Amino acid sequence: MANIADEIAAAMPKTLVAQDTRGVGAYVRSGAPYVWVTAAAIAFAFIITLSLLILTATRGLPHFWPADLVQGRYQATGEEAVPLLVEIRSTEEVTSERLKGAGMQITDDKPLHERLLVKVANRDVYGADFRYLLSDWFVERSTPESAGVFERVEWGNFHGFLEGVEENGTRVADASKAWDAFDERLDRADDLRGQIRDIEKGEISSINYALEQLRLDERRLQLKGRTRENAAADYAEIDDQRKHEQASYEKLRVELDKLKQELARDTLVIKTVDGNEVKLPLAKVLDGYRPNDMGVFAKTIFFFRKLGEFVSEDPREANTEGGIFPAIFGTVMMVIIMSIVVMPFGVLAALYLREYAKQGFVTQAIRIAVNNLAGVPSIVYGMFGLGFFVYFVGAAIDRAFYAESLPAPTFGTPGILWSSLTLALLTLPVVIVATEEGLARIPRSVREASLALGATKAETLWRVVLPMASPAMMTGLILAIARAAGEVAPLMLVGVVKLAPSLPLDGDTPFVHLERKFMHLGFHIYDVGFQSPNVEAARPLVYATAFLLVLVILALNLSAISIRNRLRERYKALEA
Template identity: 80%
Template structure:
């Protein structure tokens, strides 16, 4: 009896081990561990992406917050005291040994000191915008409520105190509230500046464009052998068009002179922190605010005001001031043009490979080549676009259609059309692969049912297969947009520039000017970050522009995803 019980007890652990082993194997075969590993990887990727967005936002968006101005006396050992009115941008701990190596006469024995990065502005007076200060040496600090920040069209910001307003060189009696009168004059100057810009960039720009068209039409007549002697009517028409445009220009010149005279009427006297007085024309002042006199609600409102100006205005001061609207516009327009080009070609290529091509070694070789194209460095596509699209195709278009403009190129130079085509080639493999995978998931029974009802193969593809594969096609477009919107290297060769004089889309016929160069958010980040002469002023703009680029890509992708989801819901019943 005891022996039987011992045998049973000895066999039980082996049975439990075997059961545990079978349970683990069944758990692994069920795929649940891989689901958890995949979920963990996605979570890590999401957290990293979110952390990147938070980093760019926290480094870039504070640039638009109206920070307080600190007035103080900077007392360095063995030097005269210096009066300052600065905006403290950041603080860091630095060792005493490093400060002494930099030539600062630090006499105390503290191992660490706090160093401040401050914006002192007044670059036309001080020579630099930013400087480093030792916190211990900035004494007698205060935050005067009447300290004012002036945003100017050139030389950056100005920090000081209002002293008076002059009109035609004579002081204006402001009464009790000089600040309110000054704000009224600034608003007036901004209105006049808007009118001036509307005339110069809009109406005069259209006149110059029309005059250039007259010149090119006359050049075309000469190339065709038509002279004023054998075709006086054509030349008379061109002369009449030129006179009309010149008369319109002279009328606008009178308006411009009046606006400029009104704009130059007012000046403001500003006292710096050291007591000197500077006279500034209001025509050069874009905005003004007193950060120390603002409460939290007012600062929040002004933050969004500056953020809107950053999004809606053009850049200034080597792209370190102003806004980035042309870069946003160019990025979105280029992506839209690229999408219009890449989708038809990608879908047609996938249709041929999946539905018409004989499956064999050649077809497999083509698929391998398409997959390998997705790994080619983007700069190679840029070189191809420059050589083929710009020099070959564009040069031949100029010789065939725009000979009157030669030797100045029209399409034989980098532009937004060639940039869009180059990026279409770059993203074409992604669209082909995604579309082909979608076509492969369509049940064969649906094709056979359509053919059995009398539809041709082309009708079956157009009315049954392609609509059901449209979610996969949109997935390819989403991936293409995500890659194309952030590319910079190829665009530097085929159309993007530091500052574009005009947008590719305007009110002049043919309205969409595909030959024009354009600005791009990715290249703007590179230019501001690595080519700017004012590094400290450019650094927050790099983060802000990068954050905005991510938002633009996210908006484009969300639009495509919403379309894809609607298509997926529409054809879900057929798929089931």
């Protein structure tokens, strides 16, 4: 091969070789290598993002797959055998020295041992959901098809064998027909729970809200100096409305008590792996299934059903059970309010700096200040939002418009409005810079042509310049959404909470309650990951919530990108 290359080089004209040498420098100067470097950087960023999605998905989504129940005996050295019925969550190799350091009596000479992380459930019996077991000591394993998992409202899951179903203390189904009876009564219990939830969170919540408004109306009259003697008609109207609401509440309370009695009718008789029978009220059971008796198709359906419940339900058990719908709702609503606030102010500021302000030292200093604001730590914005929006603006609003509620604050306390305004300040520099860059790219000839046709400067900006700059404005919004949706530190000071019993949007007048606190996906990840007492149960939920947060941010960004692309296609001819 070397000889052939030498012959070809010898046969080539000397001038051609010189041209080839000069061509390398010309190729570098042409900028083509930088295009490849940029493409490689983009590909690397894409791979990193995709890897992040795959990591969070593979660590979080298996939590919703029904794992098989393994029955066996666990017998440590020098101890009695303990029967167990567990889900094997993960395995790892551990050195003998580490196990001996943990107090285990290792008698063999193997350098490595397999350790299992298992979910034993039955927290009220064992005291903890998860436990580490040495694989060699977990013997006589089997996967009985009759073993069941029962998801409870409290205390996590319960593992056992369904032996029967009781109705008002009378056995109505034995072990052979227990699951059919359980499925039938579970549907009834779910329907009753839905009715109870609608009454408690719907009608009774509305009545409580109305009673609170009547109390505030009465307090408002008192602050105005109007007593029952000189404002008898107003007080009489309030009393009549209060009596009406209380009468409605009494009817609902009677109906609610009746539904709860019906829900408490059935009881499950479950035998644990050690042979003891436990009676579990069906009112405390949300779901039940036999994972060892399910095929792949049945498990797939179960997986998507649990994933849907995770997205649509409220959290339970210190956020380690249930769903995350309030956090999704709060995140999206906060981003929408933030976008509504930041876009007008960002566009107007950029418009003034580019089109109206006299270019000089002051304008340049303002631009430098705006660019520097983008690098300020987010927690500083949170402290500013707490001090200015909450304690100053909110307190002033309470004194001016909600004096009847004092000393309990209405707007003078952290809430979703102040969180949205704080993030609007946080992302304002991004929108200003992106919009100003878009305005700078519009040819001067376009402005001059509009003015020559008789349009005023304001009409030119409104009808010509801003529409052409709209793709850049949308780019600023995309960057603002990407940053704001994942921020957590400032929100901890100005509105986010661990659990919000009421959403900021409901059916009570005025329907949108901007003063309420809210849940956020980013803070939910922090709370579940670092504040949960049940670490092993929380770990997969952290990954699942992180995966969902990335999807929410992608959905918001893709929506904005779609609008930007349409605007770009619409005004491409004008830019050309």
